[in-house]
Ligand SMILES: Nc1ncnc2c1ncn2[C@@H]1O[C@H](COP(=O)(O)OP(=O)(O)OP(=O)(O)O)[C@@H](O)[C@H]1O
């Protein structure tokens with residue numbers, strides 16, 4: 001009985017972390033789906049996390065207002081980052097975003113009044129699993145609507161060929177700016193969700209480890225449809241847990257190998273709408289050839 | 295529109311220069327495109343034709359000189375602003391979007407005429423849905439014009455080169471432009487397909503569109519173009535009606551190396 005409860009505890013927290021990681025992966029996807037690789041989700045998460053933690057502690061606001069505040073804070077941070085970074089070429093952009101992650105950590109360390117500094121911050125609020133599910137569902141619904149709207153079509157065009165998109169009247173920078181605002185809001189909300197899940201945050205919470213997790217989740221799940229990052233985050237979060245029970249000694253190696261295998265054989269990720277179209281075209285060609293044989 | 299505005303050329307290039315480092319791709323070229331005409335842009339490989347189209351659409355900015363569209367200067371404008379004025383284009387080396395169906399490609403080209411705000415479309419308001427359906431119908435009608443409507447739901451990258459070229463034309467027509475720039479629209483096509491493109495171009499012109507097209511097939515140029523501009527090494531060789539241009543000794547030398555070889559150009563027609 002006790003082991004069963006332990007299992008449930010481990011399992012339950014894995015699901016919670018998978019959902020939080022899905023938020024971070026979606027935040028990364030928001031910009032990646034317009035052709036921008038950026039690690040700044042970590043920064044937005046830090047903004048949202050500390051904002052939410054401090055406001056529940058000192059302003060006494062509830063869970064959902066805290067999520068809203070974290071989203072707004074992240075969106076503001078996203079627009080500031082976009083205004084500063086979108087002038088850069090794509091590879092410099094990625095590098096600059098990484099630099100910003102490092103700067104954020106130093107800033108968090110050196111503003112103890114706001115962030116608790118090196119000691120971190122105890123978060124006097126937790127998020128029930130049900131609320132986390134609703135939160136992720138709401139965010140996913142936003143991405144579903146984005147995907148099916150004019151914004152989604154323009155984002156795909158900008159990602160595939162920004163120059164061509166611009167000659168059709170689509171402003172690439174404008175679309176990417178919007179993407180950063182969305183990424184900021186979702187990253188901020190994710191940061192708050194993480195704070196309420198861990199109930200303790202420190203400079204190390206929002207750092208390189210998170211950047212790795214969210215990029216790996218997005219690439220693994222696929223960055224060509226909003227469902228990809230959610231699947232990727234689930235797989236990437238469950239993988240270490242599964243590996244631990246099967247091959248505890250070589251967990252990290254096994255995790256790395258599984259990731260490499262998926263990336264080599266499914267370079268566009270697990271969820272890839274284009275692959276469906278390609279398979280359909282291949283089937284059509286085959287049936288056309290059979291048709292001429294008869 | 296006043297008579298003066300109508301008689302003024304739709305597009306004017308005034309001593310346009312474009313250099314890339316030491317290479318002069320366009321070296322002080324002046325020409326004009328009349329409203330409602332099909333204007334051929336011809337010249338040997340590397341003459342600077344594609345560079346000119348890139349300059350007109352704002353992908354490049356001229357080193358010096360002026361480009362005016364309906365009297366407006368385009369030199370410093372961004373590509374999306376130029377598209378908004380009513381200039382769209384196709385590409386010499388087909389540049390469709392990977393991962394999009396044929397219909398999605400053309401819908402993307404309808405961005406400027408979507409009649410609905412991006413936010414309303416995100417919310418899925420009834421008015422936004424209605425506008426989406428109208429745009430979809432428009433896109434399908436454009437695909438029908440280039441005989442590609444039966445392929446609307448297929449991934450564009452799985453289709454043949456000629457089909458992709460036609461999809462690009464439909465995409466460029468999506469925003470109901472005033473000036474359409476076609477960069478070698480018939481490259482890789484057989485005579486029948488190329489003639490179909492020529493006929494389409496005439497239909498579009500008769501419906502009020504002005505077309506500037508790069509074309510290597512002299513037969514098509516004489517048959518379908520009202521005017522033409524011949525360039526070589528980024529400079530103007532001749533401009534005027536196609537027959538006169540092609541008979542010009544400089545033009546013949548550029549194409550065939552010898553001024554005396556006049557018979558071969560006849561043979562090519
Ligand atoms: N982005 C660029 N950078 C450097 N040089 C360029 C660039 N684009 C074009 N050029 C040079 O400018 C000249 C004109 O090229 P352009 O592509 O405009 O010729 P074209 O007339 O379209 O030729 P083709 O018939 O082969 O398409 C060439 O010498 C080319 O190498």
Ligand SMILES: [Mg+2]
Pocket residue numbers: 343344345386
């Ligand atoms: Mg060219």
